[in-house]
Structure formats: C-alpha cells, structure tokens
Amino acid sequence: xxxxxxxxxxxxxxxxxxxxxxxxxxxxxxxxxxxxxxxxxxxxxxxxxxxxxxxxxxxxxxxxxxxxxxxxxxxxxxxxxxxxxxxxxxxxxxxxxxxxxxxxxxxxxxxxxxxxxxxxxxxxxxxxxxxxxxxxxxxxxxxxxxxxxxxxxxxxxxxxxxxxxxxxxxxxxxxxxxxxxxxxxxxxxxxxxxxxxxxxxxxxxxxxxxxxxxxxxxxxxxxxxxxxxxxxxxxxxxxxxxxxxxxxxxxxxxxxxxxxxxxxxxxxxxxxxxxxxxxxxxxxxxxxxxxxxxxxxxxxxxxxxxxxxxxxxxxxxxxxxxxxxxxxxxxxxxxxxxxxxxxxxxxxxxxxxxxxxxxxxxxxxxxxxxxxxxxxxxxxxxxxxxxxxxxxxxxxxxxxxxxxxxxxxxxxxxxxxxxxxxxxxxxxxxxxxxxxxxxxxxxxxxxxxxxxxxxxxxxxxxxxxxxxxxxxxxxxx
Ligand code: PA5
Numbered sequence: 281x282x283x284x285x286x287x288x289x290x291x292x293x294x295x296x297x298x299x300x301x302x303x304x305x306x307x308x309x310x311x312x313x314x315x316x317x318x319x320x321x322x323x324x325x326x327x328x329x330x331x332x333x334x335x336x337x338x339x340x341x342x343x344x345x346x347x348x349x350x351x352x353x354x355x356x357x358x359x360x361x362x363x364x365x366x367x368x369x370x371x372x373x374x375x376x377x378x379x380x381x382x383x384x385x386x387x388x389x390x391x392x393x394x395x396x397x398x399x400x401x402x403x404x405x406x407x408x409x410x411x412x413x414x415x416x417x418x419x420x421x422x423x424x425x426x427x428x429x430x431x432x433x434x435x436x437x438x439x440x441x442x443x444x445x446x447x448x449x450x451x452x453x454x455x456x457x458x459x460x461x462x463x464x465x466x467x468x469x470x471x472x473x474x475x476x477x478x479x480x481x482x483x484x485x486x487x488x489x490x491x492x493x494x495x496x497x498x499x500x501x502x503x504x505x506x507x508x509x510x511x512x513x514x515x516x517x518x519x520x521x522x523x524x525x526x527x528x529x530x531x532x533x534x535x536x537x538x539x540x541x542x543x544x545x546x547x548x549x550x551x552x553x554x555x556x557x558x559x560x561x562x563x564x565x566x567x568x569x570x571x572x573x574x575x576x577x578x579x580x581x582x583x584x585x586x587x588x589x590x591x592x593x594x595x596x597x598x599x600x601x602x603x604x605x606x607x608x609x610x611x612x613x614x615x616x617x618x619x620x621x622x623x624x625x626x627x628x629x630x631x632x633x634x635x636x637x638x639x640x641x642x643x644x645x646x647x648x649x650x651x652x653x654x655x656x657x658x659x660x661x662x663x664x665x666x667x668x669x670x671x672x673x674x675x676x677x678x679x680x681x682x683x684x685x686x687x688x689x690x691x692x693x694x695x696x697x698x699x700x701x702x703x704x705x706x707x708x709x710x711x712x713x714x715x716x717x718x719x720x721x722x723x724x725x726x727x728x729x730x731x732x733x734x735x736x737x738x739x740x741x742x743x744x745x746x747x748x749x750x751x752x753x754x755x756x757x
Pocket of ligand 1: 376377378379436437438439440441442445498499500501583719
C-alpha cells in the first residue's frame, strides 16, 4: 500500500487553514471580519457554489478533474521521465507564465534545495533548469553551463504560439541540429494543446514526443497536468502522491458548508477583506522550499482576478495585488510596512510543522546574553518562534493575517496546497462575478510586440505604434 492510500496518514498530512487573525473577535471590530458578515453572504456563497459545480459538470473547469483523469497519462509520463533520468545530464524546460511557474515552485518545494549542485548519484536524475524569460544574457549563460549534446528540452506552451517560448524553441532546435543532426528530434518533448497552435503542428511533422494539456485547463491552472507532472517526474518527485494530495483537497473542498471548506472560507474572507479596502495580498511562506509557491500564487491571483469588466460587462476594476515575501528573510525588509503602514493588506503565512532537516545551534559565548540564549536550541525552533512572533506582532497591530499550516512539505501536502489555492481563486472569482480563466489585459501588449517584431497581419498596429505619442525629452533626465 502506498502511504497516500492510508487514511490515518492522509489525515495526519491534512493541511489546515487558520483564519483566527482575520476575525473581529481577535483583531477588533474596526479591522476584523465579523462572523455575521460571513453568514450574511450565505445566499451569495450558495450561488457561487452552484455556479462552480455547474461549470465543473459542464467540463469547463477540467483542471479540477486532473487528479482523476490522468491514469494513462501518468504511466506515459513516468516512462518518459525514467528514460530522461537514465540517459541525460540536463533537463531544460522552456516556457513562461503558467507553463513555468508551477514546475519551478514544485521543483523548489520537493527537490533538494541545491539540487543541481548535488553529485549525479545523489540527484538520481538530470540537472534541472527552467528558462522562463528571453533575456539574452540568461539564455547565453545557460548554454555556457549545459552540454547540449546531453540535454533534453521540454517546450511547454498551452497556446503553442507564445512568442517568448517559440523563440527559445527556435534557438534550441537550431543548436541541437548543429550539434547532433537529425537526432535532435529525440531531444525535444512538446507539452501543448492537442489541436491548437503552431507547436503541435511542428511536433507532429518533426516527430517529437508530445504530452497534451486538456482543453479546459488554462496556463495558470495547469500545474497538475503534464505541464508540471513531467518535469516533476524527471526530478524524481512522486507525481502519484502529488495528484493524491490534490484529490484529497478536492474532497475537503467539496463540502458546501463554507465553515468546513478551507478554500471557500479563504475566498470568502478575501472577498470581504477586498470590500474593506484590502487591495494587497501578501503570501509569506516560512520555508525556502515554498519560496516559489508565492511566485506561482502571484500569477494565479493576479491574472485570474485582475479584471476591468465583470461577467455582465460592467466596469468593476477588480483584483488584489499579490506580493511575495519569505519568512524570516522579509521580516528584515517588509514587516515594518505591514505592521505600521496602511491597512490595505491581507498577509497569508504558510508554515511547516516538521521540516525535513533539523539543525542545532551550538552553545557558545555564555557571558554574552544577546547571543548565548540561542545556543542549545534548534534553528527549527528559531524559525517557528520568528513566525509566531511576526504573527503576534501583526495581530497586535490589528492587521488581517491567516496561516496555511503544512504538517510537512511532501508531494501529498504540495498537491493539497496547489489545489486549495486554485479552488480559492476560482471561488472568489464567482463571488466577484468575474471570469477567472481569461486574460484580456495582456492582449494589447502581446499584439504590440507582434507588430514591433514585424509579424505579418499586424502592419496597422505597427503604424499605430509608430504614429503614437512621441516621448518628450524633457521628461527623460
Ligand atoms: O495563465 C495563463 O494562461 C498565462 O499566464 C499563460 O500561462 C502564459 O501566457 C503562457 O502561455 P502558453 O502556455 O500558451 O505559452
């Protein structure tokens, strides 16, 4: 039996959501949320639950079913990953946005924190890189450290057309061809839509191995599809446990009663907080392994909720600005603002009860009380104390904060965390009456970039850009 099939282990690994410090009984009537405010929303919450359930039944939110619909896909991924792990020195993911942030977050969470520097026998698989930008210096730097003859490239793009990713692909394909000739085809794995976009056409024509992102799974909701599963499996992460964690959270989130459903409650609290002018959502994990979860969440929250129009076409300018922080590091950078600055934030801590390492602080300098009190404790205790202390400081300053508690960081808890935050995002979008799954606001910039790069069909946009307002030299100093 796998451990995730054991109910008592699952219960022990259940992540918990502590929202005490969002509530008025804790931080006072002026700044906290009253339980009655939540109950007053029950009809709206029921409506949102119905809408979300309806969308799921209609197959419009297939990302919710990823834990269940990928048995064969998982087999193929494990086979491909096994081959890559045995044969190659380096695995490079080319992608951007939702096609990169999840793989980065999960790799950081579940692999060794200095994975690439470990010797091969300890890693067990290839070194792992994600190129999620088109900075020429970074691309060149990658080729300075990887041996292309020993590398597999995973090109990930749902649309199959994203300029940044396709430019990276063109560079890599050319380099591979020059280095190993026609065998280059074996070194490119495409993860994309089964029908749409240029990448699938190229992949079919040139015979690349392919994995598909299901139709109802958009970029930022795709981590539990082959987008995230293949790179995770290549890194030796147990992807079946990851999906089992997501399925478990799905069970917890299938509870209609908001007071028992962590994702719905998280969304409702943020919704009320937004009505009260909390325009900023800070995510602050107290674990380096979870540092990039905050990046992944920032995209999910920003792109899903930042909307000019609601579903009725009314101008609403919705959204809450996500901010990434890391405990304890950012106590020495951002916490001053959070305790004494404007009352415009909700801070979400992520804490870990049991870290995978334990480090003792040696006793020394017994005559120096400012240092000696640390000796004899573990650094685990120190980081825990710092998180509790920061939470307390925010509570005293009457700042809304909440905590997601992970018993441990493992594939099961990470699956739960990803799924919970996705459901929270989709649910708050229902409350806000906006579409969480589109991103019309990025179109203008995309089109302007096509025009500037001379893409056929965008000549008028180019002319518009060229005839646009000229910048005044007096404002450039
Ligand atoms: O969430 C989204 O849909 C976007 O952020 C995309 O992930 C991003 O634009 C990359 O798109 P694609 O996967 O099509 O290359």
